[in-house]
Ligand code: ADP
């Protein structure tokens with residue numbers, strides 16, 4: 076095996092701990108991964124929030140290791156994520172893909188417009204190999220969900236790292252949609268319909284026991300026929316931001332998730348409340364005048380955002396129920412769906 080081929084396994088002697096195994100010369104060298112206060116380290120000098128961060132670091136710098144990490148070893152006995160995806164028909168053919176202009180910039184790389192066998196698509200390119208591998212493992216979750224309010228994954232291509240090919244959402248993300256059109260061009264029923272779309276997508280995710288972790292209007296995309304769909308689900312767990320609480324989207328994240336890393340469908344519901352606020356204020360940034368630190372402090376003292384101008388009281392009441400300090404007191408996405416449907420019907424009747 077080549078130098079720098081590596082894998083991470085569970086320790087035999089210390090179950091629950093990880094061991095990093097690296098090929099070097101004709102040997103395999105084993106490094107115990109030390110655990111302290113939710114951080115990981117090999118040498119008790121450099122600490123990382125999660126394995127991906129750690130691995131990524133050591134692909135760039137040798138540090139205390141015998142060599143830089145080069146390539147993860149495919150699991151033997153078990154099929155690699157790649158083979159698994161190929162078998163299930165999720166590996167697309169690079170020859171059929173034409174790439175066009177850049178339509179967005181993601182955290183892990185650019186988003187390009189493209190065409191795949193005659194269909195308009197959006198392509199997210201994850202360039203870093205290690206991140207790409209982690210994403211690949213996670214796309215498994217994405218291949219199992221299908222709903223009219225979730226941005227559909229069409230497949231992946233292993234090229235330049237990883238291409239994630241999705242359905243093309245021509246009207247871009249919900250924040251820009253609302254900001255550029257504003258009150259004059261987007262009527263109230265449309266705001267309610269977007270909110271309902273998102274709640275239905277999230278209800279489906281909840282039923283599949285999937286937690287989003289990054290629900291926000293910027294992660295909602297709008298199709299040509301004005302359907303709102305949730306994107307970036309299933310990928311949040313790979314998110315190198317992961318346990319690094321300094322990089323969490325503080326203004327969207329539930330207090331128990333911020334403080335104790337307790338993410339659940341109920342913490343998604345909190346974020347959904349913020350999203351409702353964003354929608355009914357036409358894409359304003361939440362807690363306009365507060366710093367991140369102030370938000371956390373004031374929430375604990377019971378402060379909550381005021382109702383956006385022109386927002387129906389019933390909708391504001393929904394936001395407030397999403398912002399219950401105790402997760403169990405927040406409504407489910409099913410309940411939210413029902414209430415929004417009622418509200419929309421009411422609005423159309425009058
Ligand atoms: P990240 O979550 O990594 O920051 P996003 O997935 O949110 O990246 O993508 C960044 C931007 O690219 C979005 O805000 C949107 O404008 C555009 N975009 C992403 N996916 C699509 C898509 N399927 N169709 C159209 N535009 C997209």
Ligand code: MG
Nearest residue numbers: 181293294307
């Ligand atoms: Mg995003």
